[in-house]
Amino acid sequence: MTDSVDPRRSSPAAAASLLWIGRVARPSAALIVPLLVLCIIIALTGAPRLESIMTEALIYVVLVAGLSIFIGNSGIVSFGHVTFALIGAYASAWQTCCGPMRLIFMPELPVWMATAQVPLGLAALLAATLAGFVALILGVALMRLSGTAASIALLSVLFVFKTAYENWDGWTAGQSAIVGLPTYVTLWVALGAAAVAILIATLYRVSSYGLRLRAVREDEAAARASGVNAWTQKLVAFTISGFVAGLGGVLYGHFLGTISVSMFWLDMTFLTLAMLVVGGLRSLTGAVVGALFVAALRECIQVFERGISVGDNLLQAPEGTREIVLAIVLLSILIFRPQGLVGELEVGERR
Amino acid sequence: MSARLTTQSVTVRFHGLTALEDVSISLDQGEILGLLGPNGAGKTTLVNVLSGFTRPSGGTVKVNEIDLTRARPDVLARRGIVRTFQSVRLFQRMTVRENVQVPVFAHHAGSVEGEQAAQRALEFVGLAEESDRIAGSLPYTQERLVGIARALALEPKFLMLDEPAAGMNDVEGAQLVELIARIPAQYGCGVLLIEHNMPVVMAVCERLHVLRGGRTLASGPREEIRRNPDVIESYLGGH
Numbered sequence A: 001m002t003d004s005v006d007p008r009r010s011s012p013a014a015a016a017s018l019l020w021i022g023r024v025a026r027p028s029a030a031l032i033v034p035l036l037v038l039c040i041i042i043a044l045t046g047a048p049r050l051e052s053i054m055t056e057a058l059i060y061v062v063l064v065a066g067l068s069i070f071i072g073n074s075g076i077v078s079f080g081h082v083t084f085a086l087i088g089a090y091a092s093a094w095q096t097c098c099g100p101m102r103l104i105f106m107p108e109l110p111v112w113m114a115t116a117q118v119p120l121g122l123a124a125l126l127a128a129t130l131a132g133f134v135a136l137i138l139g140v141a142l143m144r145l146s147g148t149a150a151s152i153a154l155l156s157v158l159f160v161f162k163t164a165y166e167n168w169d170g171w172t173a174g175q176s177a178i179v180g181l182p183t184y185v186t187l188w189v190a191l192g193a194a195a196v197a198i199l200i201a202t203l204y205r206v207s208s209y210g211l212r213l214r215a216v217r218e219d220e221a222a223a224r225a226s227g228v229n230a231w232t233q234k235l236v237a238f239t240i241s242g243f244v245a246g247l248g249g250v251l252y253g254h255f256l257g258t259i260s261v262s263m264f265w266l267d268m269t270f271l272t273l274a275m276l277v278v279g280g281l282r283s284l285t286g287a288v289v290g291a292l293f294v295a296a297l298r299e300c301i302q303v304f305e306r307g308i309s310v311g312d313n314l315l316q317a318p319e320g321t322r323e324i325v326l327a328i329v330l331l332s333i334l335i336f337r338p339q340g341l342v343g344e345l346e347v348g349e350r351r
Numbered sequence B: 001m002s003a004r005l006t007t008q009s010v011t012v013r014f015h016g017l018t019a020l021e022d023v024s025i026s027l028d029q030g031e032i033l034g035l036l037g038p039n040g041a042g043k044t045t046l047v048n049v050l051s052g053f054t055r056p057s058g059g060t061v062k063v064n065e066i067d068l069t070r071a072r073p074d075v076l077a078r079r080g081i082v083r084t085f086q087s088v089r090l091f092q093r094m095t096v097r098e099n100v101q102v103p104v105f106a107h108h109a110g111s112v113e114g115e116q117a118a119q120r121a122l123e124f125v126g127l128a129e130e131s132d133r134i135a136g137s138l139p140y141t142q143e144r145l146v147g148i149a150r151a152l153a154l155e156p157k158f159l160m161l162d163e164p165a166a167g168m169n170d171v172e173g174a175q176l177v178e179l180i181a182r183i184p185a186q187y188g189c190g191v192l193l194i195e196h197n198m199p200v201v202m203a204v205c206e207r208l209h210v211l212r213g214g215r216t217l218a219s220g221p222r223e224e225i226r227r228n229p230d231v232i233e234s235y236l237g238g239h
């Protein structure tokens, strides 16, 4: 290869890069545009309750897309990704929380951090990067594992970090909540973040890295015989998915305006995994569809839990119905449609 | 410069069982070497050693003077020491093209040259038309051909084919053999061919290596092997 540009080469190369842009843009747009339309419709109705439901659902889209980058391509079910949401949420709080109250919640923060006013967007980026970095460090050891062993090791990561954050009082307020985070996560911010997450996941999926990790998922020995370093490929996906999950955690904190360690625990683990399984474990479309479907389902049940009046009677489902119905839906999907609602389908992708 | 893949006194023990004992072979770029032996003779085990999947208990694997005994399978594959599997092992839920792109990307990620190498390998085995099919939906014979294309896409220096014609009928087997015979000229690599069908082996392999019970029974040019009384008695006799 020489440095000079060979005119005969440039046209197939240009054609190839155009093709590649199409391979990213089409499936991303096929997911983002419907979300945009949905948001516009909801904004036009002007119902604040609906808007906040959709905002939360979009945050789950970010979390589940992050999960899907790793689980979908590696085939390893991770019970530990909520760890990265936890790390992201707290890292953003360190940078942006609650003015002078920050040192009261987190008295051991170094002075420069306690007084810093980091712009919200930058703070989110830094927080998600920290989550991705922690994923990278953990992954160096954990990505040597495969299958069930990896799943269990990832669950133990969640336990370790929960315990650590609950006892790291000076930085995390321990078991109590941190309140007063700037609540900048509107419908449009959440939509933008979901679009970014979808774009990252699609870029990864159509890249040669995604392809090689799926080869490892299908048959690790055959992938290695094809020159694929399984550990490297898992580590790349784990790091990227840690970043996106971290972003999801940041958004969640700034949506509610308050965070506590217990928010990022088994409930969220189960919910995000349920969303992915319901939609389709191996598909990003499945991740998005599953997140929206389960979020909508939960909302409907919650309406019943609060009670609806039919004529003179108040129909009310008992507290906890939400979890039970969700479990039933999950079980039915696992039994009757184990590939999830969309299966292997990716919208906007030609096979 | 033409390279040579060798094992020197390779021994493999699984718990009490000795699968290979003191086996030395050599494979030159450009030749087809037949590896023969009854079931359980240690043929696959030898391929596992050569491709880095099994660490030998003793002995060495070398390319020219470079010791590769402890190299990982993926490193060996990228260095051009490539194997197929007796049980094929395709990436089932991926398309035929993607199956063949995986090894290509292990070399040169996403480049135009890479796409071309994948395309060339598919055309060579005659499956360019099927490239958008899901690998898991292919009939058995085509599955085996994809396995070979996937190996060829790495542009190997040494290619080890573990019973590539197993389960094929005579016509398909003959076509495959004709294809294998063209590999050294097309790809410039040495081929180690494990195959039970004696006429096939005698037709395409100039040199043969015969294993029995994990030991070398005979090794040399095919005329010599054909006349070797040990081989005739223990292996050819039955056929």
Ligand SMILES: Nc1ncnc2c1ncn2[C@@H]1O[C@H](COP(=O)(O)OP(=O)(O)OP(=O)(O)O)[C@@H](O)[C@H]1O
Pocket (backbone or CB within 6 Å): B014, B017, B018, B019, B037, B038, B039, B040, B041, B042, B043, B044, B045, B046, B086
């Ligand atoms: N991983 C393993 N653990 C224990 N024993 C093994 C292992 N792999 C192979 N063996 C044993 O080593 C011996 C050689 O097996 P190998 O698969 O190499 O034979 P082969 O010549 O390829 O036979 P075939 O024609 O049936 O494919 C057999 O006795 C087999 O049972």
Ligand SMILES: [Mg+2]
Pocket (backbone or CB within 6 Å): B043, B044, B045, B086, B162
């Ligand atoms: Mg065998």
